[in-house]
Amino acid sequence: MKSKGETVRKHIVGTAHQLFYRRGFNQTSFSDIAAAANVPKGNFYYYFKCKNDILAAVVEHRLQAIQAQLQLWDDELSDARDCLRRFVDMLHREHAVIVRYGCPMGSLNLELCKTQPELHAHATRMFDLYRDWLERHFEQLRYTRDDAADLTLHLLAATQGAALIANTYKDAQFLQREADRIQQWIDSL
Amino acid sequence: MKSKGETVRKHIVGTAHQLFYRRGFNQTSFSDIAAAANVPKGNFYYYFKCKNDILAAVVEHRLQAIQAQLQLWDDELSDARDCLRRFVDMLHREHAVIVRYGCPMGSLNLELCKTQPELHAHATRMFDLYRDWLERHFEQLRYTRDDAADLTLHLLAATQGAALIANTYKDAQFLQREADRIQQWIDSL
């Protein structure tokens, strides 16, 4: 049984997550979150002592969601190559929001890297989850540790680049084409 | 002969350009620019009527610089493939700042796409210059118009992805490796 406070807290985190993605972290004000979550501004500080703490909670929440997703893929797919393909499939499934707002991880990283290194480190952890998971699956394809690490970064770069250019030019078709191209590259490994 | 005002204006634009890149547009305040340029805040509004106008001037300045650079490459290199390679060389030449602040165009686009579509359109024009130029050179390699357009977006995505991941993980070596990989891809065309 969840306490009332827990429910409200999660509601705030969910709302903040959406706003941080759609408006950017720095461009999202306390009032924005309060208004969208229907929670009075003052009440906020009962749950979070500052704005950065909300981001921390949002990232924590995202990390758990990503973990659960990766676990699901592992349970569902036995072939390592299928796992890599499923990762790239995200570009297909999320094409609408990617074209509109970019990749949630990529844009957060690029925003925070400039003047908020403490927060940036926080955001990098989302990439780390995918990175570690992808590396393991490349190793299952009998690549050495070093090669798997390099191929992983290459794959992350390919997906991030596709997302960024699709966003820049609002071009969902390019995103699809690029995702297909990456899939073919995986098949060729 | 330049008027005094012209000189000051250019100085402001140059300073703003640096700060917008290093801190992000929204995170750069008027006072930041004024302090860095040693121009009193109030004096600013003699040259620009609002903050958005400074961005417009910065972008205009960048567009001219990019145009001049592309022209130089065209004058210097006769082979279309060499031109494409020279474009990718930017990742090598600029690796230090890319790792630190990301790609100036990519990060600006990703920042402005979220809540400032008017400004985003402005920033996209920088990509357009490279896009048109790259397309022309792919066509010189006897690709059809459509293929050249697709290959251009693919190349832009590859460079943007490399820059973003190198920035995320502060990994200059990866950026070099990825640039080499893209060069090899160009050679294979």
Added chain:
DNA sequence: GTCTATAAGAAGATAGAC
């Protein structure tokens, strides 16, 4: 053209009643 002073509003954060 240059600069100071300041208005007007929004931001993050706090105090304290309920």
Added chain:
DNA sequence: GTCTATCTTCTTATAGAC
């Protein structure tokens, strides 16, 4: 736990003296 009122600081922007 919830909410209102408020403080402080920082923002963009303006007025007007020099």
